[in-house]
Amino acid sequence: MYEYHGWITVRESAVGDDDDVRLRQIVDGLRLRIAQMASPYLLDLRWMNGEPFVHVGGNSNHSSSLDVVGLFDHVAEVAPGSYGLLHVRDDEDPGRENEVRVLRLARGTVTRHTETLLSPCIPTLEDPFA
Numbered sequence: 578m579y580e581y582h583g584w585i586t587v588r589e590s591a592v593g594d595d596d597d598v599r600l601r602q603i604v605d606g607l608r609l610r611i612a613q614m615a616s617p618y619l620l621d622l623r624w625m626n627g628e629p630f631v632h633v634g635g636n637s638n639h640s641s642s643l644d645v646v647g648l649f650d651h652v653a654e655v656a657p658g659s660y661g662l663l664h665v666r667d668d669e670d671p672g673r674e675n676e677v678r679v680l681r682l683a684r685g686t687v688t689r690h691t692e693t694l695l696s697p698c699i700p701t702l703e704d705p706f707a
């Protein structure tokens with residue numbers, strides 16, 4: 578099982594004064610990449626109050642069925658001022674199958690951490706197998 582929930586605030590730079598033309602070009606490129614992913618789950622890019630946001634969420638059988646982590650890596654590269662979080666639970670990740678992982682996107686870098694509020698999954702979220 579591969580469960581994920583995340584969001585990204587898309588920004589060209591960390592200065593906070595993005596060039597509107599360049600930001601729209603970045604968003605257009607992200608829109609194409611998202612369309613190519615063809616996800617049956619939540620995969621949304623929209624403008625809200627003048628700023629672009631990406632929202633993702635789903636629950637698939639395997640992580641390989643959708644490269645949502647790759648989307649975060651891509652945003653880090655093309656829009657290094659962006660920031661966001663992706664929470665992932667992957668029961669096929671060796672050594673991490675009992676953890677919820679959180680990926681942090683900030684200043685052009687994606688880092689990986691254990692989500693201590695939801696880990697270990699057993700017994701925090703579920704009872705042990707009988």
